[in-house]
Amino acid sequence: MQRSVSLCALALASLLIVCALLSLVLGAMNLPVYDSLLIVVDKLFGANLSQLEDYQQIVVLELRLPRLLLAVFVGAILAQCGAVVQGLFRNPLADPGIIGVSSGAAVGAIVAIVVFPAVWGSWTIPTMAFVGGLLTTLLVYGLAQSKSGTSVLILLLAGVAISAFAGAAIGFLSYFADDASLRELNVWQMGSLTGANDANLWLAFTTMVLLMIAFQRRAQALNALLLGEPEARHLGVDVEQLKLQMIILTAVGVGVAVSCSGIIGFVGLVVPHLVRLATGPNHHFLLPLSALLGAVLLMCSDLLARLVVQPAELPVGLVTVLLGAPFFLILLIQQRKNWS
Amino acid sequence: MLQLTNVSFKPQGKLLLNQVSISVKAGEVYGLLGANGAGKTTLLKAISGDIKASGSITLYGKALAQWNRRELAKHLAVLPQSSQLTFPFSAREVVALGLTPLSLSKAQAASLIDEKMHATDCYSFADRAYPSLSGGERQRVQLARVLLQLSQARHSPLLLLDEPTSAQDLGQQHNLLRLTQTLVKKEGFGVVAILHDLNQVLRYCDRCCLLDQGRVSAVDSPDKLLSDERIQQHWQYQPQRVVLGNGQTALI
Structure with a gap:
């Protein structure tokens, strides 16, 4: 077990580096490969090795690099949140996107854009996204709790209802929005990493690190929770506190992710599932490996989004949905026998 | 080690436990008996802290609610049914x-x-x-x-068993109970077990408590407690007794 975990970690880390290099080099504008990489070295160490023109440097340093970093941070956040939500609900079909948390966060963000754009400055959108995400998580969790545990049916239906409501709210608000807001609304609905800038990179990076630490500290308790709530309580876990912590942390994670890049679905569903296939459900390994694979997956998706319809590009959220939705269907079919 | 004093539980006006007072010692297997609905599982849940019952439940003289969660988990464990x-x-x-x-x-x-x-x-x-x-x-x-x-x-730990043998075949049932008995005799565990099979009760329990409608009806060693009249009264069944080669009795 220990060995397969190390192998996975190594493979994913290498993949992460390869994808990052590809993301720097490939794109609508053809740039010399070596120089594109060297310019990052120049930037980091103050050297002067690259021979890129100024406008080419801007493409690499101010467009491609921030975007790939945002993909890494948001992918890692979403995948970890997915793993935690699945553990919390004890169900592999739970995902912040599917159960409506991302939609709730998006509604919060959109209310912030359209209704009161700058009450708390640049914190308005992330804060409102967090509030929206938190309220929906609490709502869904409250609805899905029953005596015999969490009801998957209600979980998924609540997700449908909330997503529909969010869709309507977005439509309603876009009716009143001006042109600039309208463009932003589109980004929120479909998910895109084009908005990467220093502010949201720092926000996403800090959130990713904080979540990694906080989740890892509760990994054993999350493992115990998989046995069932009474069993976890008998093992000395403060179950109510754990659940509340995890709900708030995932709402923070999803809120930040949504405020940086809009709704990017299915990363939180697919990634933990794949990691579990390789290393089992132990959260000590599941959480860090999910973060790694989430980063890789979102970076690849964004690369695809940039490359397939050059020189235009797809919203990355579309790509993850195209990859994730069939996966979700397969999971549903596998689970079907446990339902009736 | 475990002391229950006047433990009652009354959710939605229905009295499930009525002034239950029992004590369990380290080094004994304590059986909880009674017909379905007598309150065995509710009592076990009150001890494990799954439900909040009124009255006092103490482990080593300290009320369960006063224990630090992790300390309590080191001394009190539940073997789940499934x-x-x-x-x-x-x-x-x-x-x-x-x-x-x-x-x-x-x-x-x-x-x-x-x-x-x-x-x-x-x-x-x-x-x-x-x-x-x-x-x-x-x-x-x-x-x-x-x-x-x-x-x-x-201290000697307390183990709660909720119908531990329900999912097992005959050999496995006895293996589990024998292992439990070893823990009790050699390592001084206290065990509280809900058992349905009265022959297992006779064979493995040191003392038992017979519950009836949430109330303690009797506490005694199993061979004294399980008289024909009591079995008839609580389970509406007239047993026959067979004396085994080793002097023990079996119920049919």
């Missing part, structure tokens, strides 16, 4: 969940996990996925987990 796992932990990982309240070094933890898996005879399938195991195998894995959880107790 456990469903959505995600496929290996048997060893399930056992390792017993480490949750403990703070051990990695090497200590690993050797204790092995030790408990040997003790409960589940070492041979340590790396198999828990959901692929049979009911009896799962029960043994859970027992190993519980033993690990109790391995660092400072």
Whole structure:
């Protein structure tokens, strides 16, 4: 077990580096490969090795690099949140996107854009996204709790209802929005990493690190929770506190992710599932490996989004949905026998 | 070690436990008996803290609510009736969940996990996925987990068994109960068990408590407690008795 975990970690880390290099080099504008990489070295160490023109440097340093970093941070956040939500609900079909948390966060963000754009400055959108995400998580969790545990049916239906409501709210608000807001609304609905800038990179990076630490500290308790709530309580876990912590942390994670890049679905569903296939459900390994694979997956998706319809590009959220939705269907079919 | 005084539980006006007072000593298997609905499971849940009952429940003189969660988990454990796992932990990982309240070094933890898996005879399938195991195998894995959880107790620990033999075949039932008895006699565990099979009660329990409509009807050693009249009264069944070669009685 220990060995397969190390192998996975190594493979994913290498993949992460390869994808990052590809993301720097490939794109609508053809740039010399070596120089594109060297310019990052120049930037980091103050050297002067690259021979890129100024406008080419801007493409690499101010467009491609921030975007790939945002993909890494948001992918890692979403995948970890997915793993935690699945553990919390004890169900592999739970995902912040599917159960409506991302939609709730998006509604919060959109209310912030359209209704009161700058009450708390640049914190308005992330804060409102967090509030929206938190309220929906609490709502869904409250609805899905029953005596015999969490009801998957209600979980998924609540997700449908909330997503529909969010869709309507977005439509309603876009009716009143001006042109600039309208463009932003589109980004929120479909998910895109084009908005990467220093502010949201720092926000996403800090959130990713904080979540990694906080989740890892509760990994054993999350493992115990998989046995069932009474069993976890008998093992000395403060179950109510754990659940509340995890709900708030995932709402923070999803809120930040949504405020940086809009709704990017299915990363939180697919990634933990794949990691579990390789290393089992132990959260000590599941959480860090999910973060790694989430980063890789979102970076690849964004690369695809940039490359397939050059020189235009797809919203990355579309790509993850195209990859994730069939996966979700397969999971549903596998689970079907446990339902009736 | 365990003392219940006037424990009552009355959710939505329905009295499920009525002034129950019992005490359990270290080194004994204490059976909870009674017909369905008599309050056995409710009483066990009150002891394990799953429900909040009125009255006082103390372990080693200290009210359960006063215990630190992790300290309590080191001294009081529940062997669940059956456990469903959505995600496929290996048997060893399930056992390792017993480490949750403990703070051990990695090497200590690993050797204790092995030790408990040997003790409960589940070492041979340590790396198999828990959901692929049979009911009896799962029960043994859970027992190993519980033993690990109790391995660092400072006082003799208390183990609660909720119909521990319901998912098992005859051989497995007796293996589990024999193992429990060994823990009690050799390591001074206290055990509170809900058992349905009165012959198992006669064979393995030191004392038992007969519950009737949430009330303690009698507490005694099993052979004294299980008179024909009581069995007739509580289970509406007239048993026949067979005296075995070793002098023990069996009920048919």
